[in-house]
Amino acid sequence: MTTGLVGSEWIWKDGEIIPWSEAKVHILSLAVQFGSSVFEGMRCYSTPAGPAVFRLHDHLRRLRDSCRIYRIELALPQEELAAACAEIIARNGLDSCYVRPMVLRGYGSAGMNPIDSPVETYICAWPWGTYLGEGALEAGVDVCVSSWQRPEPNTFPALAKGAGHYNNAQLIKMEAAVNGYAEAIALAPNGLVSEGSGQNLFLVRDGVVITPVIDGTLLAGITRDSILKIARELGVPTCEQPVAREMLYTADEVFFTGTAAEVTPVRSVDRIPIGSGGMGPITRQLQKRFMQIVHGEVEDTRGWLSLVREPAAAARG
Numbered sequence: 001m002t003t004g005l006v007g008s009e010w011i012w013k014d015g016e017i018i019p020w021s022e023a024k025v026h027i028l029s030l031a032v033q034f035g036s037s038v039f040e041g042m043r044c045y046s047t048p049a050g051p052a053v054f055r056l057h058d059h060l061r062r063l064r065d066s067c068r069i070y071r072i073e074l075a076l077p078q079e080e081l082a083a084a085c086a087e088i089i090a091r092n093g094l095d096s097c098y099v100r101p102m103v104l105r106g107y108g109s110a111g112m113n114p115i116d117s118p119v120e121t122y123i124c125a126w127p128w129g130t131y132l133g134e135g136a137l138e139a140g141v142d143v144c145v146s147s148w149q150r151p152e153p154n155t156f157p158a159l160a161k162g163a164g165h166y167n168n169a170q171l172i173k174m175e176a177a178v179n180g181y182a183e184a185i186a187l188a189p190n191g192l193v194s195e196g197s198g199q200n201l202f203l204v205r206d207g208v209v210i211t212p213v214i215d216g217t218l219l220a221g222i223t224r225d226s227i228l229k230i231a232r233e234l235g236v237p238t239c240e241q242p243v244a245r246e247m248l249y250t251a252d253e254v255f256f257t258g259t260a261a262e263v264t265p266v267r268s269v270d271r272i273p274i275g276s277g278g279m280g281p282i283t284r285q286l287q288k289r290f291m292q293i294v295h296g297e298v299e300d301t302r303g304w305l306s307l308v309r310e311p312a313a314a315a316r317g
Contacts, residue, residue: 008020008092010091010092011023011123012084012085012087012088012122012123012124013121013123014120014121014122015076015080017088017091023122025104025106026106026107028107028110029104029106029117030104030107030108030109030114031105031106031163033110035163035164036070036072036104036105036117036163036164037102037103037104037105037162037163037164038070038072038102038103038104038160038161038163039101039163040063040101040161041059041098041099041100041260042055042056042059042085042099042101043097043098043099043262043294044095044098044099044125044308045295045296046095046096046295047295047305047307048296048297049307050307050308050309051089051096051307052306052308053085053086053099053308054259054305055226055304056082056085056306057082058222058225060078061078062161062220062222063081063161064078065159066159066161069157069160070160070162071114072119073119074119074121076121081101081123082306085101085123085125086306086309088125089308090308090309094125094127096127097125097126097128098125098126098128098259099123100124102122102124103119104119104121104122105117105118106118106119106120130262131258131264132182132256132264133182136264136265137262137263138279139265139278140264140265140267140278141181141182141183141267142180142181142182142266142271143176143181143182143183143184143185143266143269144179144185144269145184145185145186145187145245145248146171146175146184146185146187146197148168149187149189149194150187150188150189150194150217150218151168151217152216153216153217154216158216158218158219159214159216159219159220161219168186169197169198170197172184172186172197173197176197183197183256184196185201187245188215188218189217191244191245192244192245193212193247193248194212194215195212195217195218198258199257199260199264200258201243201255201256202227202254202255203243203251203254203255204251204252204253204255204282204283205247205250205251207236207237207282208236208239209227209228209236209237209238209239209286210238210239210240210241210243210251211228211239212240213242214240221259222259223257223258223261223263224257226290226304227290229302230293231286234285234289236282236285236286248274249269249270249272252274253265253274253279254266254269255283255286255287262291263283263287263290263291265278265279265280265287267279293305
C-alpha cells in the first residue's frame with residue numbers, strides 16, 4: 001500500500017474510500033488547467049471524548065458557499081459530507097489531523113465554459129503540526145509586508161475559498177520565505193492591511209483587539225470569527241475596522257489566526273519588534289482559551305466540536 005502524507009493511506013472520493021495513490025485527476029481537468037476548484041481546511045483535535053473536528057459544519061457551509069459563488073453543482077448533502085469527514089479520519093486511524101475537502105471540475109470542457117466538466121469531490125486527512133514552524137505558537141514569528149497585494153474586490157471573489165486564488169498567496173509566501181521571514185502580510189489595493197498568505201490578522205492596541213473589516217479582499221476566516229467571539233466572551237473589547245500599514249508597527253501585539261496557523265503571535269513586522277518582541281498578554285489569553293476549547297478542556301457551549309465517533313466507539317478503538 002502506498003501511503004500519503006505522514007502515513008495516511010485512504011482518501012474519500014464521491015462516496016468511496018480509495019487508496020491514497022489512486023486519487024488522481026486528468027491533466028486536462030479544469031482544476032489543473034484553470035484552478036477550477038474550491039476547498040476547505042479544518043482541524044481534528046484529540047479531546048477527552050475522542051477525536052473532534054472544530055467547527056465542521058461551519059467549514060462545510062463555507063465550502064457550499066464557495067461552490068455556489070463559482071456555480072459548481074455540489075449534489076452531496078451537508079450531512080453526507082460531514083459523515084465522510086469523520087469516516088476518512090477514522091479509516092486512517094487519526095486522532096489529531098488536518099482535513100481537506102475539495103470540490104473540483106474534472107475532465108470535460110477544454111475552454112472557459114465548464115458546463116461539460118464533471119464535478120468531483122475528495123476528502124483527505126493527514127497529521128499536520130504547527131503550520132508556521134516549531135515553536136511558533138509560543139515564541140511568535142517574524143513577518144514582512146509583502147510587495148504583492150491582494151486582489152481588487154469584484155475580481156476574484158474573496159469570500160470563496162478557491163484554489164486559483166492561492167497563486168497570489170503562494171507569491172506572498174515565497175517572497176517572505178526567500179527574504180528570511182516566516183510569513184508575510186498583504187495589503188489591499190487601497191494600501192490598507194488585508195491578511196496573510198493564508199491567515200487572518202489581528203492587532204492589539206490599548207487593550208482593544210482589532211482586525212481588518214471584511215472588504216472583499218480577504219477571507220472571512222472561521223478561526224477569525226471564533227477569536228472575535230472568544231474575546232467578547234472574555235470581556236476583551238474588539239473592533240473590526242480599516243487598518244493602516246503603520247498601525248502594525250505601533251501595535252502592542254499582533255497575531256495571525258487560521259485553521260492551520262491557529263493563533264500564532266507575530267514578534268516583528270519588517271524587522272520592527274512588536275511590543276516586547278514576544279507573545280503579548282491578550283494574545284496569550286486568547287490562544288489559551290482557543291486551545292482549551294478545541295481540545296475539549298472546557299465546556300463546548302457553542303457546539304463547535306463534532307466528535308468523529310461516539311465515546312463508546314472510541315473506547316472500543
